[in-house]
Amino acid sequence: MTKVLILTSTKRVEKFSDLSGIPKDWVLIFGENLNTDDAVLQAAGDADFIFADAVREISKTVIDNMSNLKLIHSEGVGYNKIDSQSAKEKNIYVCNNTAANSGAVAEQTILLMLSLQRRLLEGDQLVRSGRQIQAKGSFILDGIAELGSCHVGLVGMGSIAIETAKRLKPFGSQLSYFNRSRKNDAENELGLCYLPLEELCKQCDIISLHLPVTPETTGLINAKLLSLMKPSALLINTARGELVVQNDLVAALSAGQIAGAGLDTLYPEPVMPDNPLLNLPENCHYKLLFSPHIGGTTKQAFEKMHKTVWSNILAVSNGERPINIVNGL
Template identity: 55%
Template sequence: MKILLMTLKKRIERFSDLAAIPESWELVFADFETDTRKLLTIGGDADVIFADAMQPVRKKLIDAMPHLKMIQSEGVGYDWIDIRAAKEKGVFVCNNAAANSKAVAEQAVLLMLAVLRRTVEGDRMVREARQIEAKSNWSLEGIRELWNCHVGIIGMGAIGQETAGRLKGFEAKVSYYSRHRLPEERERELRADYLPLNELLSTCDIISLHLPSNAETKNFINLNRLRLMKKSSVLINTARGEVVDQDDLIIALKEGLIAGAGLDTISPEPVRPDNALLHLPEEISERITFSPHIGGVTEQAFKKMHTFAWTNIRRVDEGKRPENIVNGL
């Protein structure tokens, strides 16, 4: 069994139990190499690709690897993997579903609090010795507490449910919209009620996105939907940048259609210096809190994801069907 690792070697060494990997397995490291010819030179005869969730695994690479049986995403996402090409070749594509749901849920709540409390702006003003100015002005403008907010969750999978569970501790009112409604017992457990999408957008103070990135969800939050939101509301995105139309988000912020945004991810990634979200006037940019797509990259999440990945690779080595298959094989 030969495994082509398209992720950081140092990350594998830190979060994987290498002593538990069979000595007969050969590991070859490509780090973040993206050139197909170089990847084929490094591990073109590999049986498995273990790839960072943001690392492209293209059709040319898949088609050129004669022994390839499985592509394992290091994380939950798999939108950078050509799943159609893999399916055509009979190659399993697997992800780490729900492995980082607790971590991402924490990040969502963090961003809610950071935007409500204007954390980034406040940090800057204290460093500029403007603490009294901030405290005086903000006390007059009003700072809202999370318990006093109605939070709307869009996408009630593992991460959405973990987010709702954490919001119980803040005593926030929680509603959700999802393609598939939860059982009533689970709704009661989470203290979350179902609302149609338009009603959720128009009534909630915070909208938290927990959608996968695919053709159906691309630009899911657009200007029409932003116009439905309250002018005092906040948008939180810990999913993928592609689910928000960023040009429309800029319009919404400039026109005061919403109050602010907390974004763990923007599009495209890696973030480029010319991204329009990074070049807004100061009075607009201060209403956005960014984090560097770290919601799911905690130590605990990586250990859990790596443990699952190596177990899944072992299944393939033993001739068994892997788990968390996402390309319909």
């Protein structure tokens, strides 16, 4: 009997998964509320597949004690919470949904850029408090930049950064990027200019992060790089909160080293009230704009991602090789 352990939202599976193609004799174990390794193993230690939320930890303990396990599939793009090396040692596939939500995240990136430039949150509050004319006059005199006048620096040049560049090009923005390797095709197609990271921070009006979390990228945006940015510059992060040293960003915003930041993700998540970025001085509140890590969570993206998960599970159950393997098997 084939068993699938589902360690993500039951409601999301019900809404976005087409289960009509799943064999009737398969057992689906919904384990959203299994909060410890022991609970997981007790409920589904003999499962053949794990379908996991992208931020759900799948530990070595779980992997080593599930003798039937053949595949661990992330619901999203991220898979850094899965012990991929332990899975590889046991010939268990780890797969993700690479590029499935790239367009959706790119849209969120542009939204944060424009919202900060147009001071959307502050303007909304001033209008609601009856100060529309004062706000308009103040914003005009302070200066409102158009996105097309900006030099945008993309840090990382994967699928999301490429989709972001495609959306920025019609605005007329000057586009540069940093990546550990040059992307000649993207340079030619999108008119991108390669810059070393420090030069990117010095020259660009907007820095937008599009990197995975690795030991090399964790804490990449720190006090040193923030100090190189223009006082008028904006930082956008629709990638992962771990990329930014949050206390350094607090210091940079408080001191006016940069003008603002738009963040779709923080660290750790779920975000708690004591996170330093939630406790900026009152005069800095409008320098920071949050969204609740929804960049890649559109209806279309979830339908596409769930379709891939179940297609890969069915493929492996039939002895076939899945797509989007991320652990080198």
